[in-house]
Amino acid sequence: MARNRSKRSKISIPSKYILLGFTILCVVMMVLSYTTDVLNGPFEAIAGYTIVPFQKGISRAGNWLTSRSDNIKRMQALTEENEELKNTVAELTLQINDLQQDKFELSELRQLYALDERYNSYKKIGARVIGKDAGNWFSFFQIDKGSNDGIEVDMNVIAGGGLVGVVTDVGPNWASVRSIIDDSSNVSGMVLSTSDLCIVSGDLELMNDGYIQFSQLIDEKDIIGQGDQIVTSYISDKYLPGISIGYISHLNKDANNMTKSGYITPVVDFKHIETVLVILEKKQLKE
Amino acid sequence: MLRKIVVLLIVVIGFLLQGSVFSGISMGGIVPNIMIIITSSFGFMRGKNEGMVIGFFCGLIMDVFYGDILGFYALLYLVIGYLNGFFRSIFYPEDIKLPMILIAASELAYCFLSFVFLFMLRGKFHLGYYFVHIFLPEIAYTILVTLIIYKLILWVNERLELWEKRRS
Numbered sequence: 001m002a003r004n005r006s007k008r009s010k011i012s013i014p015s016k017y018i019l020l021g022f023t024i025l026c027v028v029m030m031v032l033s034y035t036t037d038v039l040n041g042p043f044e045a046i047a048g049y050t051i052v053p054f055q056k057g058i059s060r061a062g063n064w065l066t067s068r069s070d071n072i073k074r075m076q077a078l079t080e081e082n083e084e085l086k087n088t089v090a091e092l093t094l095q096i097n098d099l100q101q102d103k104f105e106l107s108e109l110r111q112l113y114a115l116d117e118r119y120n121s122y123k124k125i126g127a128r129v130i131g132k133d134a135g136n137w138f139s140f141f142q143i144d145k146g147s148n149d150g151i152e153v154d155m156n157v158i159a160g161g162g163l164v165g166v167v168t169d170v171g172p173n174w175a176s177v178r179s180i181i182d183d184s185s186n187v188s189g190m191v192l193s194t195s196d197l198c199i200v201s202g203d204l205e206l207m208n209d210g211y212i213q214f215s216q217l218i219d220e221k222d223i224i225g226q227g228d229q230i231v232t233s234y235i236s237d238k239y240l241p242g243i244s245i246g247y248i249s250h251l252n253k254d255a256n257n258m259t260k261s262g263y264i265t266p267v268v269d270f271k272h273i274e275t276v277l278v279i280l281e282k283k284q285l286k287e
Numbered sequence: 288m289l290r291k292i293v294v295l296l297i298v299v300i301g302f303l304l305q306g307s308v309f310s311g312i313s314m315g316g317i318v319p320n321i322m323i324i325i326t327s328s329f330g331f332m333r334g335k336n337e338g339m340v341i342g343f344f345c346g347l348i349m350d351v352f353y354g355d356i357l358g359f360y361a362l363l364y365l366v367i368g369y370l371n372g373f374f375r376s377i378f379y380p381e382d383i384k385l386p387m388i389l390i391a392a393s394e395l396a397y398c399f400l401s402f403v404f405l406f407m408l409r410g411k412f413h414l415g416y417y418f419v420h421i422f423l424p425e426i427a428y429t430i431l432v433t434l435i436i437y438k439l440i441l442w443v444n445e446r447l448e449l450w451e452k453r454r455s
């Protein structure tokens with residue numbers, strides 16, 4: 001009770017006086033601190049023991065939080081960068097795959113283009129001429145593909161859209177070709193327009209003029225003339241049918257008055273053969 | 288006794304927060320004035336005397352750590368606490384407008400008086416510059432923070448009053 005009464009009496013002091021008291025206290029403190037440093041010691045000591053430790057703790061916590069948030073920010077940045085890089089890698093991988101596919105396709109198409117211009121129905125392989133017998137004309141020559149590439153004896157060789165010859169010998173990586181202008185070559189030919197048959201044979205004498213001979217052409221109606229195309233016939237035992245040989249340039253009636261013979265200008269330029277196509281199909285014959 | 292300890296804690300925590308957390312989230316170098324919020328709040332919640340005493344201690348802490356002359360901020364805050372005490376008769380806890388206006392006015396008075404005594408007396412009279420670049424941002428930020436701090440102080444004060452009622 002006594003405490004309560006004393007409290008009440010304290011409160012009953014008008015606020016004006018309390019204000020006045022505090023103001024005087026403040027002014028005194030101001031004057032003291034301005035003129036002397038008496039007050040600095042105790043207040044700062046009290047503050048140093050009461051508030052500074054908390055401040056230190058808070059600042060340490062703040063620093064920790066700041067460093068953590070920095071770390072998190074850095075991590076976020078790194079994560080974003082990582083994702084970006086991953087995306088880039090994925091894109092680049094895709095691009096590389098595409099390019100590789102394109103490259104593969106390109107090489108394939110190039111091969112096909114080179115080999116497949118004509119006689120599409122036959123499977124063919126391109127080959128480079130690597131050697132020939134003496135003389136300007138290719139009667140026998142070697143190519144750089146052999147049995148390893150599926151070439152066999154008696155396969156037909158074409159170049160520039162016309163018949164070149166036939167494979168006579170095969171090694172693992174080479175083959176020799178006897179061309180149709182060779183003196184020992186005989187091809188069963190056919191006039192394309194009338195389907196009349198004839199024998200096309202190489203001739204050593206004509207070789208230098210760039211002709212090959214044909215004979216035994218039966219032309220009863222007498223309608224075959226110069227410029228008619230001669231192709232391999234369907235009765236040939238080695239040559240696939242329908243391959244162009246050349247065009248008739250000279251036509252003579254034989255002495256027997258039944259058959260005709262003459263010269264053919266071959267389609268292929270036998271002076272300049274660099275690459276040939278070997279048809280990887282042989283004529284199937286009953287044995 | 289409990290009230291004294293709690294209020295002292297509030298003042299110390301407010302001071303620590305102002306120097307650490309709110310400095311960390313300061314906008315353009317402007318820190319909200321938590322001490323003004325505490326002084327003003329207790330002024331209009333509890334009356335002249337308590338506002339005065341709390342203001343005195345708030346100012347004293349400020350003086351010890353930041354002031355050149357011990358007692359200047361103490362006097363400033365105790366006057367502000369005392370003046371806020373006049374509005375206790377029209378204070379209602381549910382109403383947020385009066386506290387906001389009073390805290391803003393206190394902040395303005397604090398800024399202006401600080402300017403007068405700490406700048407004008409040293410011959411720096413660019414009131415317009417200080418008003419735009421320091422007063423207004425500080426007042427705005429303080430009012431923003433008031434919305435949170437004042438609610439906390441109000442809640443603590445209500446708890447204390449409930450506790451005192453139960454004791455008596």
